[in-house]
Amino acid sequence: MLATVLSSAVLGIDAYIVKVEVDVADGLPAFSTVGLPDSAIKESRDRVTAAIKNSGFYFPPSRITANLAPADIRKAGSAFDLPIAIGVMAATKQVDLSSLENTMVLGELALDGNIRSIQGGLPIAIAAKENGVQNLILPAENAKEAAIVDALKVYPVESLSEAAAFLNSAKDILPEPPTLSTTVDEKVGAESLLDLVDVKGQEHVKRAVEVSAAGGHNLIMIGPPGSGKTMIAKRIPSIMPMLSMDESLETTKIQSIVGILPSDTPLVMTRPFRSPHHTISDAGLIGGGNVPRPGEVSLSHNGVLFLDELPEFRRNVLEVMRQPLEDGHVTISRAAASLTYPANFMLVAAMNPCPCGFFSDPNRECKCTHKQIQTYVSRISGPLLDRIDIQVEVPAVKYAELSAEVTGEPSATVRERVEAARQIQHQRFDGTTIHANANMESKQIREYCPIESQAQDLLRVAINQLGLSARAYDRILKVSRTIADLDENPNIETVHVSEAIQYRSLDRSFWKN
Ligand SMILES: Nc1ncnc2c1ncn2[C@@H]1O[C@H](COP(=O)(O)OP(=O)(O)OP(=O)(O)O)[C@@H](O)[C@H]1O
Ligand SMILES: [Mg+2]
Numbered sequence: 184m185l186a187t188v189l190s191s192a193v194l195g196i197d198a199y200i201v202k203v204e205v206d207v208a209d210g211l212p213a214f215s216t217v218g219l220p221d222s223a224i225k226e227s228r229d230r231v232t233a234a235i236k237n238s239g240f241y242f243p244p245s246r247i248t249a250n251l252a253p254a255d256i257r258k259a260g261s262a263f264d265l266p267i268a269i270g271v272m273a274a275t276k277q278v279d280l281s282s283l284e285n286t287m288v289l290g291e292l293a294l295d296g297n298i299r300s301i302q303g304g305l306p307i308a309i310a311a312k313e314n315g316v317q318n319l320i321l322p323a324e325n326a327k328e329a330a331i332v333d334a335l336k337v338y339p340v341e342s343l344s345e346a347a348a349f350l351n352s353a354k355d356i357l358p359e360p361p362t363l364s365t366t367v368d369e370k371v372g373a374e375s376l377l378d379l380v381d382v383k384g385q386e387h388v389k390r391a392v393e394v395s396a397a398g399g400h401n402l403i404m405i406g407p408p409g410s411g412k413t414m415i416a417k418r419i420p421s422i423m424p425m426l427s428m429d430e431s432l433e434t435t436k437i438q439s440i441v442g443i444l445p446s447d448t449p450l451v452m453t454r455p456f457r458s459p460h461h462t463i464s465d466a467g468l469i470g471g472g473n474v475p476r477p478g479e480v481s482l483s484h485n486g487v488l489f490l491d492e493l494p495e496f497r498r499n500v501l502e503v504m505r506q507p508l509e510d511g512h513v514t515i516s517r518a519a520a521s522l523t524y525p526a527n528f529m530l531v532a533a534m535n536p537c538p539c540g541f542f543s544d545p546n547r548e549c550k551c552t553h554k555q556i557q558t559y560v561s562r563i564s565g566p567l568l569d570r571i572d573i574q575v576e577v578p579a580v581k582y583a584e585l586s587a588e589v590t591g592e593p594s595a596t597v598r599e600r601v602e603a604a605r606q607i608q609h610q611r612f613d614g615t616t617i618h619a620n621a622n623m624e625s626k627q628i629r630e631y632c633p634i635e636s637q638a639q640d641l642l643r644v645a646i647n648q649l650g651l652s653a654r655a656y657d658r659i660l661k662v663s664r665t666i667a668d669l670d671e672n673p674n675i676e677t678v679h680v681s682e683a684i685q686y687r688s689l690d691r692s693f694w695k696n
Pocket of ligand 2: 412413414491492
């Protein structure tokens with residue numbers, strides 16, 4: 184007999200419908216899975232067999248074939264265990280066939296019949312809704328993230344026998360209450376984050392960080408050891424604006440696919456802050472693997488990717504970041520599939536100006552040779568540097584500033600200004616996929632960044648003298664827009680442009696001498 188169970192698989196960051204067809208036929212006992220399964224799915228046969236028997240059900244000594252349709256896309260993972268088991272049981276009349284209509288089933292099985300969590304609960308629920316599925320049977324741990332999607336009944340199950348009893352109407356399970364309304368306001372608590380108030384002096388660096396956060400601009404900080412670069416970078420989360428609902432869903436989807444979404448946090452409300460170590464591989468940074476999986480650039484989508492000690496990263500690792508930095512997404516091609524993941528992050532980088540670290544320090548002597556300095560900074564290529572809108576020098580803090588009693592501004596105050604500037608941007612880009620000034624394309628730059636003739640003159644001189652690229656020109660305009668937004672000024676004035684130009688002067692002092 185034949186039974187069909189609806190299920191789903193994730194491709195990139197979206198899920199699609201998979202039909203699990205199970206045929207139980209006369210013949211020598213055998214169990215095969217077809218439809219481009221990976222090894223985890225092939226192993227599924229053993230888990231399904233054991234789970235059915237250990238749950239006290241009948242396992243037919245027949246020829247069983249499980250087909251995963253469509254057969255031309257490679258499927259991965261263990262989430263098909265439960266639909267295959269339910270399929271076997273429906274084909275042997277242990278589960279009511281009619282109950283499977285409009286019902287999608289996913290879950291990994293343990294040998295004793297218990298159900299384990301799966302990856303991608305949120306995108307799967309979105310796909311279910313889009314395809315008119317009404318009921319979704321999921322591992323209990325994934326129920327909250329799936330229940331974000333309204334107009335879909337999500338039934339959490341903990342074991343194979345519970346799922347079977349539910350389908351046979353022998354047991355009632357309450358659908359998971361919609362998660363959205365209850366959790367949006369929680370977890371935003373910025374109180375637990377490190378606060379900018381601890382940073383003494385460095386006013387111009389804090390300003391640069393504020394501008395970065397306000398417009399989502401990439402930032403690099405260069406300075407001697409112990410000047411506070413890492414300290415400041417770690418405090419950036421405390422001034423980042425809250426995620427909008429669209430951004431929140433995008434970010435949650437990615438974390439759901441990678442399986443790092445905590446089961447008590449169905450919806451990510453704070454911006455991600457990722458700081459991978461410099462030994463990371465390019466697959467770790469960009470994404471990859473046999474069946475591709477998002478890397479750090481995607482995990483920091485809508486948030487911050489902090490690369491401390493930038494020159495220590497291997498050069499090819501840094502170079503692969505050029506595409507996502509420009510396009511806001513990353514495409515990974517593998518034999519199995521070619522996938523695109525979103526990767527719209529704000530890059531924050533920190534580095535010393537030379538191997539000993541004291542090249543720019545007026546009080547300490549730098550012991551590096553000219554050649555050493557050149558080799559060191561040239562690990563950051565021109566094209567990469569060109570994509571970093573805001574470049575600031577972080578000098579050693581003076582003793583007077585360190586010992587002074589006066590404290591700086593608390594993060595909460597800075598964050599209010601950042602939020603206000605982001606609010607202006609939300610209105611500006613309403614109805615588009617752009618979230619912040621840094622994401623503007625040339626069309627929007629022409630529309631939203633007109634500058635008056637005096638500022639134009641200033642910009643022309645700067646471009647010529649600093650030898651800046653056409654990309655740098657666009658990026659200066661975007662930063663100027665953000666500075667004007669922080670000023671709550673609808674027009675970009677000369678002061679805004681001149682501040683934005685200042686942030687581009689570092690490459691000249693460190694890279695071209
Ligand atoms: N502006 C500052 N105000 C208060 N404390 C500071 C400041 N700058 C540095 N410190 C102190 O010095 C410590 C080291 O700073 P941090 O690790 O940020 O330096 P760094 O610039 O990242 O150095 P390196 O180049 O060696 O990585 C901080 O943990 C903090 O205690
Ligand atoms: Mg540091």
